[in-house]
Amino acid sequence: MATAAFLNSLKKGQILRAVVEDISSSTGVLLNFHGDLLRISNFSGQQISKGQSVTLQVTSVDPLRFQVFDSRSSRFERVV
Numbered sequence: 001m002a003t004a005a006f007l008n009s010l011k012k013g014q015i016l017r018a019v020v021e022d023i024s025s026s027t028g029v030l031l032n033f034h035g036d037l038l039r040i041s042n043f044s045g046q047q048i049s050k051g052q053s054v055t056l057q058v059t060s061v062d063p064l065r066f067q068v069f070d071s072r073s074s075r076f077e078r079v080v
Contacts, residue, residue, distance in 0.1 A: 001036075001037050001038070002033070002036040002037060002038045003036055006033065006036040007064070010058050010061055010064065011058060011061070012058055012059065012060065012061055013057065013058060014057070014058045015055065015056070015057050015069075016033060016055070016056050016057075016058065016066075017033075017053060017054070017055050017056075018031035018032055018033045018038075018053070018054055018056065019031065019032045019051065019052070019053055019054075020032075020048055020049065020050050020051060020052045020053075020054060021037065021050070022050060023048065023049070023050055024039070027041045027042050027043060028040075028041060028042075029041070029042050029048055031054070031056075040066060042068060044067075044068040046068055048068070054068060054069070055068075055069035056068055056069060057069065
C-alpha cells in the first residue's frame with residue numbers, strides 16, 4: 001500500500017501519473033504510483049481499464065481526493 005512518505009508528499013494541485021493495477025468494482029480502482037499502491041473511487045464516468053496509465057490532479061489532501069484527467073481536454077481544474 002501507499003507509504004506515509006508518499007501520502008505526506010501530496011500537495012493540493014499536484015499532477016500525478018499512475019497505472020491501473022486492478023479494478024474491484026464499477027468505481028473501485030487500485031492505482032500504482034511508482035510503487036505506492038492506493039485504492040481510489042472513480043466517479044468521473046470515464047472508462048478505466050487494467051494496465052491503463054492515468055493522469056490525476058490532487059484536489060484535496062484532507063480528505064485525499066483526486067480528479068482524473070479527461071483525455072479529451074488539455075485542461076486541469078484550477079486548485080488554489
